[in-house]
Amino acid sequence: MSNNPRRVALSVINDVLNNSAYANLALNEKIKSENLTELDKKLVTQLVYGTISKKITLDWYTKPFVKKTKKWVKNLLAMTVYQMVYMDRIPTSAAVDEAVKIAKKQGDQRLSGFVNGVLRNFTRAELRSFDEISDSTEKLSVQYSMPIDLTKKFVKDFGFEKTVKILKSLEEPSRASLRVNLTKTDVQTELNKLLVEYDVVKSDISDSGIIAESGHFADLLDFNDGLITMQDESSQLVAVAVDAAPDDRILDACAAPGGKTVHMAEYLTGSGHIEALDLYDHKLRLIRQNAERLGVAEKISLTKLDARQSFEQFGADRFDKILVDAPCSGIGLIRRKPDIKYRKETSDFENLQKIQLEILENTCKTLANSGTIVYSTCTIFDEENFQVIEKFLANHPEFEQVALTHEKENIVKNGCLFITPDAYHTDGFFIAKLRKK
Numbered sequence: 001m002s003n004n005p006r007r008v009a010l011s012v013i014n015d016v017l018n019n020s021a022y023a024n025l026a027l028n029e030k031i032k033s034e035n036l037t038e039l040d041k042k043l044v045t046q047l048v049y050g051t052i053s054k055k056i057t058l059d060w061y062t063k064p065f066v067k068k069t070k071k072w073v074k075n076l077l078a079m080t081v082y083q084m085v086y087m088d089r090i091p092t093s094a095a096v097d098e099a100v101k102i103a104k105k106q107g108d109q110r111l112s113g114f115v116n117g118v119l120r121n122f123t124r125a126e127l128r129s130f131d132e133i134s135d136s137t138e139k140l141s142v143q144y145s146m147p148i149d150l151t152k153k154f155v156k157d158f159g160f161e162k163t164v165k166i167l168k169s170l171e172e173p174s175r176a177s178l179r180v181n182l183t184k185t186d187v188q189t190e191l192n193k194l195l196v197e198y199d200v201v202k203s204d205i206s207d208s209g210i211i212a213e214s215g216h217f218a219d220l221l222d223f224n225d226g227l228i229t230m231q232d233e234s235s236q237l238v239a240v241a242v243d244a245a246p247d248d249r250i251l252d253a254c255a256a257p258g259g260k261t262v263h264m265a266e267y268l269t270g271s272g273h274i275e276a277l278d279l280y281d282h283k284l285r286l287i288r289q290n291a292e293r294l295g296v297a298e299k300i301s302l303t304k305l306d307a308r309q310s311f312e313q314f315g316a317d318r319f320d321k322i323l324v325d326a327p328c329s330g331i332g333l334i335r336r337k338p339d340i341k342y343r344k345e346t347s348d349f350e351n352l353q354k355i356q357l358e359i360l361e362n363t364c365k366t367l368a369n370s371g372t373i374v375y376s377t378c379t380i381f382d383e384e385n386f387q388v389i390e391k392f393l394a395n396h397p398e399f400e401q402v403a404l405t406h407e408k409e410n411i412v413k414n415g416c417l418f419i420t421p422d423a424y425h426t427d428g429f430f431i432a433k434l435r436k437k
């Protein structure tokens with residue numbers, strides 16, 4: 001008999017919200033280890049991502065009916081209210097009955113009575129309106145389930161109207177995005193093949209990108225043949241900015257899982273080679289798998305190394321090009337990874353900037369004269385982007401900025417590519433390029 005999907009979903013939600021597990025990893029592990037039908041796997045996925053994404057809103061809905069309770073009970077209430085408010089096809093009575101059963105099994109009679117009472121009261125009352133909230137920033141925080149400090153930060157950096165656009169867009173379902181390996185095939189050929197089964201279009205911003213509203217592309221033959229790979233559109237612009245030549249020696253300082261490493265490797269048709277670094281063995285293995293599937297493994301060496309030790313490892317004048325795809329807050333990924341917004345480290349911009357600058361400081365010493373560094377992040381706050389570039393250039397008169405261009409002028413800012421998630425419904429991204437004079 002298959003396992004109860006709501007109980008499975010709740011255990012993932014508890015892991016993520018109470019123990020800081022990563023939603024994608026915790027969910028994948030559970031789905032693998034539990035006995036679930038294909039339909040139930042979909043339900044679990046929707047409950048996990050939906051509840052996590054809307055947690056602040058959901059807690060606000062039940063607040064009038066709940067004084068104090070255990071965290072897992074709050075999560076159970078949130079998951080159940082999510083079904084009632086956002087999932088048309090689930091009857092309210094079924095959602096409530098399932099919640100009461102879980103409360104009885106995981107708690108006791110008293111807790112299940114409490115859950116039953118809260119949910120019945122919630123069902124009888126009219127759904128609260130966000131207009132009850134007089135403070136406009138707090139209202140945004142509740143409506144779009146964004147922690148209040150991050151909401152304030154968005155409003156401070158982008159203004160109110162743009163913040164609404166960004167937060168709205170982060171709530172829309174993410175699309176699947178493919179990159180075509182242009183060294184082996186072309187976009188039109190792959191598009192024509194995919195159009196037989198999927199609703200796909202060319203990317204607005206990446207010459208190698210194909211977009212689908214949804215789809216499980218991992219099974220496609222062309223995926224296994226290395227003709228296409230999964231990669232967000234904005235992240236496809238990074239290797240283009242690196243502009244690798246066939247014989248380039250490249251340092252990919254923060255490389256795992258290797259999406260950009262393999263993309264750059266496709267350009268290395270001569271003697272070119274990439275030294276790919278990351279802190280963790282298990283992450284380096286992901287680069288290896290990616291590189292083998294795309295047929296570029298011999299172009300890439302993997303080293304477990306803190307990028308801040310690059311100079312000690314490789315010495316001076318060692319690379320023609322460097323990519324620092326830096327560890328960052330990941331604000332630009334919230335649509336696909338909603339748990340990011342609740343992590344404490346997400347808002348530690350000062351510490352993130354410090355690490356980002358340290359990586360640039362050390363890696364830049366390995367660059368040959370006239371060599372270039374591309375610095376990128378998947379976040380949209382200045383501290384990790386423009387400020388890092390400004391501070392680095394202020395300390396390094398031997399470097400100059402190389403202005404990046406793009407035919408969509410609204411993603412070019414101060415010579416950098418700066419893509420907010422609402423502009424083209426992609427991940428949020430920042431790309432800058434520097435040259436050693």
Ligand SMILES: C[S@@+](CC[C@H](N)C(=O)[O-])C[C@H]1O[C@@H](n2cnc3c(N)ncnc32)[C@H](O)[C@@H]1O
Pocket residue numbers: 253254255256257258259260261277278279280283305306307308325326327328359
């Ligand atoms: C934004 S991700 C890189 C994504 C990757 N470039 C890609 O396209 O698939 C940042 C990576 O940097 C790694 N990292 C964090 N701090 C590092 C450091 N000090 N040295 C090297 N790698 C680091 C993380 O483990 C993570 O895999």
